[in-house]
Amino acid sequence: MTNLDKRQIPIGSTYNDGIRIDLRLIASLIEPGARVLDVGCGDGSLLRYLVEKKDVDGRGLEISQSGVRACLRQGLSVVQGDADTDLKNYPSGAFDYVVLSETLQTTHNPLIVLRELVRIGRFAIVSFPNFGYWRCRWQLLVRGRMPVTKSLPLPWHATPNIHFSTIADFLTTCRQEGIVVARSYAVDQRGALGAFFGARVFANLFGAQGVFLLATELPIHGGESVAG
Amino acid sequence: MESSDLMAPADKPMVDREVHTPETFNHQPKIVLDGEMSLLLDSGVTLAPLTIAYQTYGELNADNSNAILVCHALTGDQYVAGIHPVTGRPGWWDNVVGPGLPLDTDRYFVLCANVLAGCMGSLGPPETNPKTGKPFALSFPLVTIEDMVRAQALLLDHLGIDQLFCVIGGSMGGMQALEWASRYPDRVFSAVPIAAAARHTAQNIAFHEVGRQAIMSDPNWCDGDYLNQSKRPQQGLAVARMTAHITYLSDAAFHRKFGRLLQDSQEKTYGFDAEFKVESYLRHQGSTFVDRFDANSYLYITRAMDYFDLAAQHDGVLSMSFRETPVRFCVIAFTSDWLFPVSESQAVVQALNANAANVSFCEIETDKGHDSFLLNEPEFFDVLNGFLRGAAKHRGLI
Structure with missing residues (x-):
């Protein structure tokens, strides 16, 4: 079974560098100078961080016009498009990393999107809100209400999230799809790594968000933890 | 030589707003490229001598790296900014080209040439055929978008510009920008096709x-x-x-x-x-x-627009037009454009993505239709500004 990586990533607990700390975790997984496609790049904060701090050759895909405009204003290369329909246009292995941050749960076909990510990139980095987080479980179990948390802030009728999953669900899906989970992290509500995440069951309970480094085959370097 | 005696002033010459000072408007009516620079057209006819009328705005920098070629649309011409000498009105992109504007003439050397077969001084049907002393009229050979672009390339050779910082245009100008990027990828640092398409549809x-x-x-x-x-x-x-x-x-x-x-x-x-x-x-x-x-x-x-089909030059596969392209693209479409609909721009973007090209794409939301690229659309200017600034940074112009 998967062991969630206990390695401490040198990330701060504050929002310095103008970027959310969960995004800094993602950034820490990316080699400098790499070719990166950020799917669902929003206003481009991660992409800009990667371009400026890591000198990556970065591209974005974003569905909203306002997001695309915000990116273009910063001089980033971003295509207005839809992860559900447009990923098929990219050639296999075109990027070193394909990032899908907090977007998988909004797609119509998460499985197809997931397959496309690992096809297009040597690595894929996926993060999503964990529906198995104890606060979610608590709200559903005790209050009988759809969870509203810091990583799931909107009520049921307004949320763009249509495919919820837990960290455990996601890991099972990766195993079924033959996707290698090279690294996995569970982060707390603030987006910081928790020191207590030693086992999958705890990660699934105490992690507000899961962050995963995926590949189609075992990477030669690194990969301390793999899907069982 | 006057371009044509057809060019009578418009009924009501009028300027309804402030336009740029004459200093930004270098009056260089035309050049005649000599026999060595003859142009072999797609139709098989050779044009020589070739006359190209063009306008420039701003200054070419020391290493000739700041040139932006603006390609005009069907009924546009080289008078992009300043007062148009025939109509007495501001040029068709007077809101885009000028000091401090998206195509900043304080930073870039902007040039625009009248297209081949046009009627503003470049070789075309109303020009006099030197062999007969009469207007070419229908004896002028049919030309294509590709021919127009080849003629512009000859003009750049003449001006000593090896690589454009940017080639940009709306509608038919966007077709030329695509053709430029496809035909001369090493001569184009960035390309901005606006409200354009890689082909003319049956409806067009x-x-x-x-x-x-x-x-x-x-x-x-x-x-x-x-x-x-x-x-x-x-x-x-x-x-x-x-x-x-x-x-x-x-x-x-x-x-x-x-x-x-x-x-x-x-x-x-x-x-x-x-x-x-x-x-x-x-x-x-x-x-x-x-x-x-x-x-x-x-x-x-x-007719030249009708003939345009970039994919057809590559066995019908559009992505082959941009193989391993080094060009930075910014494709812009307008949501209410039903003449060159968003889907046509998306087809271009898909072809570029298939090459993992450096492409940006934005649909500008507006209800003003195809001509939005000529209007004051702040979101459009925003996107254009951002892209050009980013490209200029990469080109070392900023």
Whole structure:
């Protein structure tokens, strides 16, 4: 079974560098100078961080016009498009990393999107809100209400999230799809790594968000933890 | 040499806002490229000597790296900014090209050439054939978008510009920008096709055919020989323009501008005068157009657009047009453009993505239709500004 990586990533607990700390975790997984496609790049904060701090050759895909405009204003290369329909246009292995941050749960076909990510990139980095987080479980179990948390802030009728999953669900899906989970992290509500995440069951309970480094085959370097 | 005696001033020359100072407007009417720079057309005909009329704005920098080639649309011309010498109105992109504007003439050397087969001084049907001393008229060879681009490349050779910082254009200008990037990837650092497409659709061709039929069925067209017979197919050309103009706007734009308003009276007159405001507007568009455009040029240029199909040059596979392209692209489309719809721009973006090209793409939300690229659309300017600044940074111009 998967062991969630206990390695401490040198990330701060504050929002310095103008970027959310969960995004800094993602950034820490990316080699400098790499070719990166950020799917669902929003206003481009991660992409800009990667371009400026890591000198990556970065591209974005974003569905909203306002997001695309915000990116273009910063001089980033971003295509207005839809992860559900447009990923098929990219050639296999075109990027070193394909990032899908907090977007998988909004797609119509998460499985197809997931397959496309690992096809297009040597690595894929996926993060999503964990529906198995104890606060979610608590709200559903005790209050009988759809969870509203810091990583799931909107009520049921307004949320763009249509495919919820837990960290455990996601890991099972990766195993079924033959996707290698090279690294996995569970982060707390603030987006910081928790020191207590030693086992999958705890990660699934105490992690507000899961962050995963995926590949189609075992990477030669690194990969301390793999899907069982 | 004057470009053409057809170019009578418009009825009401007027400037309704501040335009740029004459210093930004370098008057260089045209160059004649000598025999060595002859142009072999797609049709197999060789054009020599080749005359290209162009305008420049701003200064070329020391290493000739700051040139932006603006490609004009079907009825545009090289007078991008400043006062147009024929119409007396501001140039067609006076809101985009100038000091401090997106195409900043304090930073870039902006040039625009009248297209081949045009009627503003470049070699075209109304120009005099040196062999006969008479206007070419229909003896002028058919040209293509590819030919227009090859002619522009010869102009750049002449000016000593190896690589453009950017090639940009809307509509037919966007077709040229795509052709440029595809044909000369090493001569283009960035390309911005706006409200454009990699091919003319059947509907596009159909509208053009209506325009051409309107011109050719005007008895004053004289089988194209009207200049020698001191006649002009004004009626036909005006109808062609009226039809085309409808395709440049949108239902919403027409409704907002005119609704069902009557031109003069409150009551219906039960006749066929220009009773509705929209009729009067279209007639005005038609009548002012004939003062600045040559009917045969209209036939030739619309035909060139009809022939354009970038994928066809590569066995029908558009992505092959951009193989391993080093060019940075910014594709811009307007949501209400039904003449060059967003889907056509998306096809270009897909072809670029298939090459993992450096491409940006934005759909600008507006209800103003195809001509939005000529209007004050702040979001469009925003995108254009951001892209050009980013590209300039990478090119070392900032």
